[in-house]
Amino acid sequence: MFRLRPARSAGLVLGTALAALAAAVPAGAHPSSGAVLALPGVTPRAETATLYDDEAGGNANADDPAIWRNAAQPDRSLVIATAKEGGLRVYDLDARQVQAIPAPPAAGPDDAPGRFNNVDLVHGLRLPSGRADVSVTTDRGHDRLRIHRIAPGRAGGPLVDVTDPAAPPVFSSNQDEINDQQTAYGLATWTDAASGRSYALVSRRNRTTVALLELTPTATGTVTYRKVRTLDLPSAFRLPDGTSWTPCGEPDELPQIEGMVVDPANGMLYAGQEDVGIWRMRADLTAAPKLIDRVREYGVPGVYDEETEECSAGTDPGFGGTRLAADVEGLTLLTEPDGDGYILASSQGDDTFAAYDRELEDANEYEGGFRVTATADGAIDGSEECDGAAVLNAPLGTKYPHGLLVVQDGHDTPVDGDREATNFAFVDLGKVLDGIDD
Structure with missing residues (x-):
């Protein structure tokens, strides 16, 4: 059994069985040793x-989700997700599509088409007509x-484009x-x-830059x-043996960098540099x-x-971590009302998800x-090579009374010939919070 369960006085803590599993892996274990969590x-x-992701399927490729809670009618909450050149998809809590928004066309015949990469939400953005919840998406193509x-309940679909x-x-x-497509890529919003x-933190494709x-x-x-400032993460690293590694x-x-999330409680940005690891920095990019x-x-x-x-790959010198296998991808924040919770990260290289304490005092x-695995009857498959993830620890009506975790599946099954098939899986967060029996 593994168990993430409410503690009596400190929110969520890890059950002893899961802690033992993590502790069983030696600190120096690396891919070359064959050690796997x-x-x-x-x-x-x-x-x-x-x-x-082909012409017959509209060049749609699932990437990154966000969960919007309908406070008035939680059962009618939505999942907003990117489909790259396929634009945006909006799903209800039964994972049924309720709206599809195409990516904008190319500016010219020789120009790159629109390509929606990552999505996040801003709650209560001040507009001339009043405050509104909005989704923000990186259009990598443009x-x-x-x-x-x-706009829940709108006849034409809940999303209305308000881009200037x-x-x-x-x-x-x-x-x-x-x-050249060294363009807007990863995304996290922050108020x-x-x-x-309200801000968007945006990473740049094939570069180490993050813009506020x-x-x-x-x-x-x-x-x-408007751009406030930028920060460049390292592209080369000094190793403990004195050598440099890129x-x-x-x-x-x-x-x-792609996967990013901001913890609103302390204004910290967590950013996944895909082949390096997870960084923590101030969301205003001033430190x-x-x-x-x-x-x-x-x-x-x-x-x-x-x-x-x-x-x-050459010989592993043994300087890497033990919990993440490249690429580090979707980062999302599991919060608790008392301030406890986790940063969840997709470890794409071994199809797992890693959980880190939010508390800065605990570093x-x-x-x-x-892992997110297939159901026993095989009717719903799990998640492999996950690109994006979103979690919401709030009741979502009768379907997900304990909250929801949505993860991208990079290899949806059954396959259809050589067509690249992807989708999104909806997980009852109660299974993560309360535990399951093996």
Whole structure:
């Protein structure tokens, strides 16, 4: 059995069985030793229809979800998710699609098309018509943010595009740079409790840059943004033996960041540098970042092969972590009313999820992990190579009274020939909070 259960006085704590599983892995264990965390599993309650990344399927590829709670009617809460060139998908709590929003077309015949990568929510954004909840999405294809007001019960679907048509590129200075696709990629939203201002933190594809953008409503009711500052994470690292290490990748590509989440209680941003590990930094990007955990592959030399477009790994020097296998992907925050909870991270390389304590005093201590596995009858498969995840620890009516965890599945089954198939799995958070029997 594994158990994440309410403590009598301190929110969630890890059950002794899960703690023992984590402790059983030696501190020096690395991929080359064959050591793998034997983590317990939770099963989904529902899954969305398969998205296919080809012309027949609309070039749709599931990536990142966000969960919007309908406070008036929790049973009618929504999951908003990106489908890359397929745009946005909106699902109800039965994982049925209720709206599909296409990505914007290419600016010209030789330009990159719209491609929605990551999505997050801002609650109570001040608009001329009053406060509203909005979704914010990175459009990697056009290097812009797309903002949609959430209007539950609207006849045409709950999302209404309120993006300012004059919203600027996030990182690029012209269309040629946009077409190079070193563009807006990962995303986390944040509302500063002190000022009430809302922001989007956006990472740059194939670079180590994170930008802080303030969301600013216009007089016409649309939303734009302005860049406040940027921060560059390292691309090369000094190892304990005195050597320097750079993660292997294609020429001119730096170790990028995608999965990000902000803890609103302390204004800390957690960012997953895919081939490196998880960083913690101030969400206003005014202080030096701290690497709180490393992937197992950290420090492993590699040589890029242009013919195969793969990296050949050298000998593992033993400087990596034990809980994450590259890539580090979707990060999400599981909160408790009393301030306890976890940062959850997708360990894409071994199909697991890692949980870290929110408390800074505990230095974001690793608390254990789990897998999302197929149901016993095989009717719903689990999650493999998960790109994005979202969790909400709040009652969502009769379907998910203990909350909901939504994870991307990078290999939906059954497969359909060579078509790339992905979707999203819905997990009752009660299975994570209360535990399951093996």
